[in-house]
Amino acid sequence: RRRELVKLKTAKAVTKDGAVISLWANIALSEDLTDARRAGAEGIGLFRTEFLYLNRTDLPSEEEQTGAYRKIIRGMKDRIVTIRTADLGGDKMLSKESMSLLEEEPIDEANPALGLRALRFSFAYPELFQTQLRAILRAGVNTSVRILLPMISSLADVRNALAAIEEAKNSLERDNLRYCDEVRVGGMIETPAAIAMLGDLIPLLDFFSLGTNDLVQYTLAVDRTNAAVSSYYEETHPAVLRFISESIKRVLSAGKDISVCGEMAGRADLTPFFIGLGCRALSMDSSHIPSVKERILTLNLEACEEFARSLIRRKSSESARKAIAEFALANP
Numbered sequence: 001r002r003r004e005l006v007k008l009k010t011a012k013a014v015t016k017d018g019a020v021i022s023l024w025a026n027i028a029l030s031e032d033l034t035d036a037r038r039a040g041a042e043g044i045g046l047f048r049t050e051f052l053y054l055n056r057t058d059l060p061s062e063e064e065q066t067g068a069y070r071k072i073i074r075g076m077k078d079r080i081v082t083i084r085t086a087d088l089g090g091d092k093m094l095s096k097e098s099m100s101l102l103e104e105e106p107i108d109e110a111n112p113a114l115g116l117r118a119l120r121f122s123f124a125y126p127e128l129f130q131t132q133l134r135a136i137l138r139a140g141v142n143t144s145v146r147i148l149l150p151m152i153s154s155l156a157d158v159r160n161a162l163a164a165i166e167e168a169k170n171s172l173e174r175d176n177l178r179y180c181d182e183v184r185v186g187g188m189i190e191t192p193a194a195i196a197m198l199g200d201l202i203p204l205l206d207f208f209s210l211g212t213n214d215l216v217q218y219t220l221a222v223d224r225t226n227a228a229v230s231s232y233y234e235e236t237h238p239a240v241l242r243f244i245s246e247s248i249k250r251v252l253s254a255g256k257d258i259s260v261c262g263e264m265a266g267r268a269d270l271t272p273f274f275i276g277l278g279c280r281a282l283s284m285d286s287s288h289i290p291s292v293k294e295r296i297l298t299l300n301l302e303a304c305e306e307f308a309r310s311l312i313r314r315k316s317s318e319s320a321r322k323a324i325a326e327f328a329l330a331n332p
C-alpha cells in the first residue's frame with residue numbers, strides 16, 4: 001500500500017480516456033507547503049492569507065508578508081500559486097488588540113457572515129489592503145502572481161480591487177521597489193450575486209474559483225458555523241449543484257479558467273460531477289489529493305458528463321445523494 005501511495009504521488013491525474021485534471025492544494029500557513037508537496041499537489045489553488053493576521057496582537061508588516069508569500073512562490077518552483085487577499089471578518093476575526101490598531105471603536109456585528117468581511121474589510125481599511133497587495137506583488141519579483149479576490153458580489157468590488165492593485169504597483173514604482181512581471185487576477189464565486197453578474201464579471205477577470213463553502217452558506221441562507229442549522233447546510237442541494245454547473249459552463253464558454261476550491265472539491269464522490277461539467281482543476285486540503293486522484297484514474301469522461309447532466313436535474317438533496325451513491329456503485 002505504501003509503495004502504491006508513493007506511485008500515486010507522482011502519477012498524473014488523468015481519466016481513463018485521457019482528460020488531465022490539475023490537483024492543487026489549499027493552504028493557510030507556509031508550514032502547509034510540506035503537506036502539499038508530500039501529497040503531490042501540482043500547485044496552490046488557494047492560499048488563505050488571512051491566517052497571517054490571526055492569533056496575534058499586531059498586524060503583519062509588508063516585509064513579513066512579502067517573506068511569507070515569497071516562501072510559497074519559491075517553494076512551488078514554477079507551479080501555480082494562487083494568493084487570495086485576506087478574507088478577514090466573518091468567522092475569521094482579528095484579535096481585539098489587532099483590531100484596535102485599525103479602528104478606535106470596536107465593531108459589533110449581529111451577522112458577521114453578512115457583514116464587514118473579505119473584500120469589504122479590505123476596502124474599509126485601505127492601508128491594510130495596500131500593505132498586503134504591495135507584499136504580494138513584491139513576492140512575485142522575476143515571475144508572475146495570481147491574486148484571488150474573495151467574496152465578490154458586484155462589478156464595483158472587482159473594479160475597486162483592480163484599482164487598488166494598480167495603486168500598489170504605482171506606489172512600489174515610486175519607492176523604487178521591484179515587483180512581479182505579470183499579475184493575473186481571479187475572483188471567487190461564492191455569492192449568488194457573483195453568479196447573477198457573471199456575464200459582466202468575466203471580461204474583467206483572468207480566472208475564477210468556486211468557493212463552495214460560502215456558496216452553500218449564501219445560497220441556502222445557512223450559517224456555516226451554526227450547529228443548530230447544520231442539517232440545512234447541504235452541499236448536494238439542487239440549488240447549489242445548479243449554481244455550480246451554471247458557473248462552470250459560463251466561465252468555460254467565455255474561454256476563461258475555473259477551478260473549485262471549497263470543501264466539495266475534496267470529495268471523491270463528487271469528482272465525476274466536476275469533471276463532467278468540464279472543470280479541469282480542483283483545489284483541496286492536501287489530505288484529500290490521493291483519494292481524489294485515485295478516483296480520477298477510474299473515470300470515463302463521457303460517463304461523468306452524463307452523470308453531471310442528470311445530477312443537476314435532481315429535485316432534492318436526498319435524490320442527489322442517492323444518484324451520487326449509485327454512480328459510485330456503478331463506476332467503481
Ligand code: PEP
Nearest residue numbers: 190211212213214261262
Ligand atoms: C469557500 O468559501 O469555499 C472557500 C474556499 O473559502 P473559505 O472556506 O476560506 O471561506
Ligand code: MG
Nearest residue numbers: 190211213214
Ligand atoms: Mg469562502
